[in-house]
Amino acid sequence: MSHSSTKFLINTALVVAAASTMYSCKPKSAEAAATGDAAKAYVAPGKYDEFYNIVSGGFNGQMSIYGLPSGRLFRIIPVFSQFPENGYGFSEETKPLLNTSHGFVPWDDLHHIALSTTDGQHDGRWAFGNANNTPRIARINLSTFRTEEIIEIPNSAGNHSSPFITENTEYVVAGTRFSVPMDNGNTDVPINTYKDNFKGTVSFIGIDKNTGHMNIDFQLLLPGINFDLARAGKGKSKDWFFFSCYNSEKANTLLEVNASAKDKDFIMAVNWKKAQEYARAGKGKKVPVKYAHNVLDEKTHTATSEFVNEVLMLDPKELQDVVYFMPCPKSPHGCDTDPSGEYIVGSGKLAAVIPVFSFDKIQKAIADKNYDGTYDGIPVLKYDAVLHGEVQKPGLGPLHTEFDGKGNAYTSFFVSSEIVKWDIKSLKVLDRVPTYYSIGHLSIPGGPTKKPWGKYVVAYNKITKDRYLPTGPELTQSAQLFDISGDKMKLVLDFPTTGEPHYAESIPAEILMKKSQKIYKIEDNQHPYVAKGESQASVERKGNEVHVKMTAIRSHFTPDNIEGIKMGDVVYFHLTNQEQDWDVPHGFAVKGANNAEILVMPGETQTLKWVPDRTGVFPIYCTDFCSALHQEMQGYVRVSPAGSNVALTFSTGKNLPVENTPAGNAGNATPKK
Amino acid sequence: MSHSSTKFLINTALVVAAASTMYSCKPKSAEAAATGDAAKAYVAPGKYDEFYNIVSGGFNGQMSIYGLPSGRLFRIIPVFSQFPENGYGFSEETKPLLNTSHGFVPWDDLHHIALSTTDGQHDGRWAFGNANNTPRIARINLSTFRTEEIIEIPNSAGNHSSPFITENTEYVVAGTRFSVPMDNGNTDVPINTYKDNFKGTVSFIGIDKNTGHMNIDFQLLLPGINFDLARAGKGKSKDWFFFSCYNSEKANTLLEVNASAKDKDFIMAVNWKKAQEYARAGKGKKVPVKYAHNVLDEKTHTATSEFVNEVLMLDPKELQDVVYFMPCPKSPHGCDTDPSGEYIVGSGKLAAVIPVFSFDKIQKAIADKNYDGTYDGIPVLKYDAVLHGEVQKPGLGPLHTEFDGKGNAYTSFFVSSEIVKWDIKSLKVLDRVPTYYSIGHLSIPGGPTKKPWGKYVVAYNKITKDRYLPTGPELTQSAQLFDISGDKMKLVLDFPTTGEPHYAESIPAEILMKKSQKIYKIEDNQHPYVAKGESQASVERKGNEVHVKMTAIRSHFTPDNIEGIKMGDVVYFHLTNQEQDWDVPHGFAVKGANNAEILVMPGETQTLKWVPDRTGVFPIYCTDFCSALHQEMQGYVRVSPAGSNVALTFSTGKNLPVENTPAGNAGNATPKK
Structure with missing residues (x-):
């Protein structure tokens, strides 16, 4: 077992040089790390984990739910990507969630989780996640663990500094990692006019206090640099938001070299409360755009997608007391605020120190107009004036910092592959441990909140190799x-993760367990094609559409024999699961469908669309092992040629007695109507 | 925490009645099971699991790789379902794998794993898996852990008794769970003519010894009953195959009741060697069908799909010494042969006993023509004549049996929710343990082979509830x-699983570890659009198709600036990962694409198809965190109106020096040609 270090080689000289001169705590071999503690990680059968670990799936586009300390995967929640396993993005009810101004998008790259907070502490209501590629934010309900809403972000690209959250969930933000020409201007411009034509934005997405519904309250029009990560302030700094920015060089090619030229980039400080006031006061400009807003209705179990056609844009060059830049070495990635709200940690991934900024000093520098000039018309605060201090020789390639609530910070180092614990006030390094290999984010339960739960830190490593x-x-x-x-x-434990987890938050089990929903009440089901009870099952033709209102209950479908479908028809199977007991889903599939299955929870209705490709008899069956007679939960649908005179009939049951059945006259398919 | 037992209630009276009269080992509460052994399940950081546990994904359509004893999930291998995470079923290279005679099918239901064997023992070459819904068999290479081949099964539906395997991987089989009208006849028939018109088939898919390539050698035309599970014989019985069959009532509706009427259904014994001889001797009939055969070429990293137009059908009514039925109580599910090949265990899911059949007695009964009449023209052997004996009062709802190689059998019981260990010869029950809740399959490492590895048994439970x-x-x-x-x-451990695992096989780590492939050698890459080195990168127009031969290496794409794409163009990004180090994938995505990402392994080429929906500048970026400067691995593609005169150009690098760049003249996009 060898740990090849080639993956984290980078092409700029700085880090490599630094590695040989200032840093000696190299990762030990994997063998040396064969320690850990069985008793601490083991959750015995019948016992529960202490924390829900809600983990972004990165390039799988989903969120995953793990238990801590066991590291066990309890659920993959489909968010931005189609999920054939349960029909998400394939069923008629869920397809609208993946609609965008670019049409139906079956995939995205979900990097960050933000759990809703009240007074800066987890309230267990919602988890938000970002789509990097086709900019969007999703909201997941933490009672149903379902994606309930997805909003597209216009005037954006590479939606990376997203979806960070304010102290009382007033806003989640979405910043552009990739600047682009604004949607309301001429977008067909030469790429080498980047500096003239490409802009960044930060969107403030308002969250309805009661429903969680999202709307884009306003956007800030910003220089064409790359916004990477962000955190809201807390306590005294709660009206502010801080964003890391790189590529202040405004390079548009070979950023590996060209965006690594300057010694310092920026942390951007935004007074969002002030921006909100300006927005309310009509200081913004409504600009035409087109973006999708998709919402799942819990009563109909159905999502709808609509387009919004304008957004309110604020220009901080005109509104001078909203946005400030603070110099930060070098290509800062993480930007984290401590539980007190006083300290803002900028982690320059090519920097040799970790700068810690002081909120009080920032306020004083702003009051004193202690500027180091402007950048694109926005004031740049003097580095020394806003700096609390620097952590010296912390490690190589600092990325992210979280907090334990006891005055300690924990920073991940990608290049030197370790976690370093340091004292927020004294800036002294207290401890360091190697990670295998090349850690990205780290996560402490409640780490980004005002009151961290502490106890564990999880390293999300980027290289696996021989683990x-x-x-x-x-x-x-x-x-x-x-x-x-x-x-x-x-x-304590090495545990594998699905997709490419970037970030995670953890929340105590007791907060979510008690509010976890077990079933959908069938009496509340308002789906237009619900069948509440088998007596409501039906097959109806509307032109070339055939709507099957079907029921599932252990262990049969009603109807389970259907005839009279014809070539050219589009068949919609609307399946209502009649069960009202937890963990009794029924699934549904029809042979040859160019579609996924649907997996239907108790009390729910889901719809599978099917366009028969040939005449014949097509089996249908339940895909979820629901009972001892699950294998018997099947049926048949007959498809006849277009124009045939086979009547539309449907039935369940009443085969003739077995022993007396003459061959060729088995069963019946007596129409119910 | 309460364990509601309502999920496994079934509507026939038998089991319920039996439960109250003959069975007393009810599952204890979850609390009572809070035992287990931390040290046994814990695999310390830096150490390896003992076994690969290769698990079917059920309704997720995939296979998953777990470690035993840790229960950790190491990989989801996409097989029958689209997998947005890595572009499987979305990239141009992998889409052909999901082609069928019904067109592109994005999902299926994978129930069973069969690992290739030589002389009845694991050889670690391939894993086979079945698609239930649109009948297919897939072959996965256990060096690359990739799906290399998928073959569709014609004249079939509900492909459940599949893909079980002969001792030297001569054949995998595929039997119909749902009988249907044969593809070569009139398929548009009334469903209530089931007994006349619906047939079952078993397909014998030949496996090429060297390449693993599959072809359908022949099919057996069988009565219209439901074939559920199967096992080949071993040792002395190696030329035989055994299939469980239910619905000998031939019901076509409400099978829950109508297929549970008879006291006995069948185990079907097939002399496949004899059938093969008949096939070779021209005793079969070639019948017209249409099915897809999809093969991945390892050199081009590209799959192709072709259609086959006939299949060889053997009729066992004409070839009298190939197929025999053995009565088996009641609705048999599992059908398992012990390591010696002498004993065949039939697990009637509604039966009160477990019958064990004797291969020697079967041979004698056949020789003696000791028949109990015929069923659809096929001889039925007398139950008493072929029975070794019955396990009495074993539990409720027996499903599956595996073996430890020490003379013991382990049977899963869905209804009474337990595993029961019994002696194969004496048929005495030796031990029983509850499972939480309602076990389906169980799996012992090597359990279905001639030489089980033993040590563990894994219960795959169907109900989770409060675990x-x-x-x-x-x-x-x-x-x-x-x-x-x-x-x-x-x-020892409770561990969660993805999808809906049905069956699994486990194989010692040492067999697969040493042959696991780390990279694709770039010199062997024969993809038609490969770029070996940045000098081969190019952008070429062919009518309205634009082909981008692009390279990825830490941390840039070549080219990363492309202009001259026009509305109406179809753009193919052919990305070749230049890395030759293990675990350095690069990913690729373009904003707004109606497609998934592609995740490209070292030395590989994958292609993302993109149809721009608007003019503008679209970011591209690497989706896999590949280096310290991963965030810088991005670029731009410009799309101009149809008919515009923007030239097709591409480049990487050479932005002007930052400090001296006049605004509006940043960088360049000097065409390379």
Whole structure:
């Protein structure tokens, strides 16, 4: 087992040079790390994990729910990507959730999780996630663990500094990693006119206090640089938001070199309360755009998609007291605020120190107009004037910082592959542990909140190599759980993760367990094609559309024999699961469909669209092992030629007695109407 | 925490009545099962699991790789369903794998795993899996852990008794769970003519010894009953195959009742060697059909799909010494042969006993023509003549049996929710343990082979309810690991599983680890659009198709600036990953694409098709966190109106020096040609 270090080689000289001169805590071999603590990670059968670990899926576009400390995967929640497993993005009810101004988009790249907070503490209502590629934000209900809403972000690209959240969930934000020509201007411009024509934006998406519904309250028009990550302030700084920015060089090609030229880029400080006031006061400009807003209705179990046609744009060059830049070495990635709200940590991924900024000093520098000029018309605060101090020789490639609520910060280092614990006030390094290999984000339960739950830190590593049994060229991603309850961090467990997790939040089990919904009440089901009871099952023709209102209950469908479908018909199977007991889904599939299955929860209705490709008899069956007679839960649909005179009939049951059935006259298919 | 038992209630009286009269080992509460053994399940960081656990994904259509004893998920291998995470079923290279005679099918239901064997023992070459809904069999290469081949099965539906395998991987089989009208006849028939017009088939898919390539050697035309599960013989019985059959009532509606009427259904014994001889001797009939055969070429990294137009059909009514029925109580599900090949265990899911058949007695009964009449023209052997004996009062709802190689059988019981260990020869029950809840399949490493590896048994449970932190109405599936190295089974671990695992095989780590492939050699890459080195990168127009031969290496694309794309163009990004180091994938996405990402392994080429929906400048970026400067791995593609005179140009690098760049003249996009 060898740990090849070639993956984190980078082409700029700085880090490589730094590695040889200032840094000595190299990762030990994997063998040396064969420690850990069985008793701490093990959750015995019948016992529960302490924390829900809600993890972004990165390039799988989903969120995953793990337990801590066991590292067990309890659920993949489909968000931005189609999920054949349960029909998300394939059923008629869920397809609208993936609609965008570009049409139906079956995939995205979900990097960050933000759990809703009240007074800066987890309230267990919603999880938000971002889509990087086709900019969007999603809201997941933490009672049903379902995606309930997705809003597209116009005037954006590479939606990376998203969906960070304000203290009382007033806003989630969405910043452009990739600047682009604004949607309301001429977008067909030469790429080498980047500096003239490409802009960044930060969107403030308002969250309805009661429903969680999202709307884009306003956007800030910003220089064409790359906004990477963000955190809202807390406590005294709660009206502010802080964003890391790189590529202040405004390069549009080979950014590996060209965006790494300057010694400092920026942390951007935004007074969102002030911006909100300006927006309310009509200081913005309504600009034409087109973006999708998709909402799932819990009563009909159906999502709808509509387009919005304008957005309110604020220009901080005109509104001078909203946005400030603070110089930050070098290509800052993480931008994290401590539980007190006083300290803002900028992690320059090519920097040799970690700068910690002081909110009080920022306020004083703004009051004193202690500027170091402007950048694109926006004031740049003097580095020394806003700096609390720098953590010296912390490690190589600092990325992200979280907090334990006891005055300590924990920073991940990609290049030197470690977590470093340091004191927020004194800036002294207290402890360091290697990670295998090349950690990206780290996550402490409640780490980004005002009152961290602490106890563990999880490393989300970017390189796996030899950590698990190999699975060919393509490997899982690897997380590591550390116990941080003592002075020193202790490795407890290596656990693999699905997709490419970037970030996660963890919340105590007791907050979510008690509010987890078990079924959908069938009496509340307002789906237009619901069948409440088998007596409501039916097959109806509307032109060339055939609507089957079908029921499922252990262990049969009603109807389970259907005839009279014809070539050219489009068949909609609307399946209502009649069960009202937890964990009794029924699934539905029809042979040859160019579609996924539908997996239908108790009390719910879902619809599978089917266009028969030939005449014949097509089996249907339940795809979820629902009972001892699950294998018997099947039926048949007959498809006849266009223009045939086979009548539309449907039925369930009443085969003739077996022994007396003459061959060729088995069963019946007596129409119910 | 209460375990509601309502899920496994079934509507026939038998089992319910039996439950109250003959069975007393009810599952204890979950609390009572809070035992287990931390040290046994824990695999310390830096250490490896002992076994690869290759698990079917059920309704997710995939296979998953877990480690035992840790229960950790190392990989989801996309097989029958689209997988947005890595572009499987979305990239141009992989889309042909999901082609069928019904067109492109994005989903299926994968129930069973069969690992290739030589002399009845795991050889670690391939894993086969079945698609239930649109009948297919897939072959996965266990060096690359990729799906290499998918073959459609004509004249079939509900392809459930599949893909079981002969001792030297001569054949995998595929039997119809749902009988249907044969493809070569009139398929548009009334459903109530089931007994006349619906037939079952078993397909014998020949496996090429060297390449693993599949072809349908022949099919057996069988009565219209439901073939459920199967096992080949071993040793002395290796030329035979055994299939469980239910619905000998030939019901076509409400099978829950109508297929549960008879006291006995059948185990079907097939002399496949004899059938093969008949096939070779021209005793079959070639019948017209149409089915897809899809093969991935390892050199081009590209799959192709072609249609086959006939299949060889053998009729066992004419070839009298090929197929025999053995009566088996009641609605048999599992059908398992012990390591010696002498014993065949039929698990009637509604039966009160487990019958064990003797291969020697079967041979004698056939020789003696000791028949109990015929069924649809096929001889029925006398039950008493072929029976080794019955396990009495074993439990309720027996489903599946595996073996430990020490003379013991382990049977899963869905209704009484337990595993029961019994002696194969004496038929005495030796031990029983509850499972939480309602076990389906179980799996012992090597359990279906001639030489089981033993040590563990895994229960794949169908009901989860309160076993883990709740995640709303939709829950994970739950597996349980038991240590079977001693006389008594001991619960070690509860671990969740993705999809709806049905069956699994486990194979020692040492067999697969040493042959796991790490990269694709770029010098072997014969993709028609490969770029080996940046000098081969290009953008070429062919009518309205634009082909981008693009390279990725840490941390840039070449080219990363492209202009001259026009509305109406179809753009193919052919991305070649230049890396030759393990675990350095690059990903690729373009904003707004109605497509998934592509995730490209070292040395590989994959293609993303993009049809721009508007003019403008579209970011592209690497979706896999590949280096410290991964965030800088981006570029832009400009799309101009149809008919515009923007020239087709492409480039990487050479922005002007930052400080001296006049605004509006940043960078360049000097065409390379």
